[in-house]
Amino acid sequence: KDFLTITSHELKTPATLIAGYADLILMQERLSGEESELVKLLREGISWLTNIVDDLLEGLRIDAREMQLNRRKLHLGEVVASALRWLKPLIEKERSLSIVVGDFSEISPLHADDHRLREVFVNLIGNAVKFTPDGGEIRIEAHEAEGYCHVFVRDTGIGIPPSELERIFDRFYRLGDPMLHSSSKTAFMGGGIGLGLTICRGIIQAHGGLIWAESEGEGKGTTLHFTLPIMGRSG
Ligand SMILES: Nc1ncnc2c1ncn2[C@@H]1O[C@H](COP(=O)(O)OP(=O)(O)OP(=O)(O)O)[C@@H](O)[C@H]1O
Ligand SMILES: [Mg+2]
Structure with a gap:
């Protein structure tokens, strides 16, 4: 090590x-x-x-379970905006994708690590861009329920077979060769080594939340969900 x-x-x-x-x-x-x-x-x-x-x-x-969080009060909408600024060079190359961002203004402030959460959004949106062919759509939305904030990133891309939905979070796991689907995108994103979702899961779990994937199957798009507890309201 x-x-x-x-x-x-x-x-x-x-x-x-x-x-x-x-x-x-x-x-x-x-x-x-x-x-x-x-x-x-x-x-x-x-x-x-x-x-x-x-x-x-x-x-x-x-x-090594050494994930350390630097928590502060933050607004999720600002984290999303910052992730999108970061992804700008990639997204600008993909003018044929439409990116729809929902209304985050109703979400209570969170006590969380903004850099880590931005990392989560960068990877989830980056994946959606990588695995969605031209003409597709990516939606980033959130709503609040029972002390939790539920966020999802949904794309209309290549999808994931049901048997693989859990395994995509495994270290170095990659499904097939995305180069087959979109070479210019993956070239920019560094091709990927299959650590992004492993890191996302680590970050979300360290915050006390859950992360999971949903897909109707190959070619039918993918949705990545995560939850984050809203703290400091009931004490
Ligand atoms: N939105 C998506 N649509 C289809 N497949 C996906 C999507 N997101 C992830 N996957 C599958 O899960 C695998 C793992 O994703 P992960 O983000 O961990 O790795 P990566 O993007 O390939 O590489 P890295 O994030 O390390 O640069 C991907 O290689 C891909 O096969
Ligand atoms: Mg990735």
């Missing part, structure tokens, strides 16, 4: 340096359009690499 943690961590130092130099090049005014496109691709590649390293580190931490 130590070896992996140290190696993953050490990989980030050169990656951060390369990213910094790429940013410096992008700031030059005399770059041609093509040159800056190429450097941007280089920059995306570095982000991909560091995301994988982050996921590995995160995966190791979940293993």
Whole structure:
């Protein structure tokens, strides 16, 4: 474990340096359009690499049950907005997908870790974008019931066979090859290593909530649900 943690961590130092130099090049005014496109691709590649390293580190931490939450009062709608800003480069590439965000204004404030929850939304929405062919729709909605807030991310994508609905949360689990469905998307998202949902489950459980997947089957879309307790109302 130590070896992996140290190696993953050490990989980030050169990656951060390369990213910094790429940013410096992008700031030059005399770059041609093509040159800056190429450097941007280089920059995306570095982000991909560091995301994988982050996921590995995160995966190791979940293993060690060391998930630490930095809780504060937050509004879920703001977390969703921040996740969507983060996903902007990916979503902009996918103009043919429509993203519908429900009304979060009625949801009580939560006492939770905003960075971790943003991570959950980034992965769930990122997955929905990755696994939904052109022309599809992604909805992000929430409602409140009995001291819980129930959130779901629903897509009209490739779906998941019923037998696999539990297994997608397993470490390194990936269903088939998403490249077959959407190569440009998965290339941007780093292809994926199958840790995203494992990390999401860790984060939601650490908050005292539940996360599960629902699908009508292959080709019929997928819905990822999670709940979070609303605290501080009844004491
Ligand atoms: N919205 C979805 N539609 C269809 N399949 C999905 C969806 N979300 C997840 N899956 C399936 O579950 C697997 C695991 O998802 P997970 O987010 O853990 O990994 P990943 O997205 O492949 O990689 P990573 O998140 O580590 O970059 C995916 O590879 C895919 O097979
Ligand atoms: Mg993922």
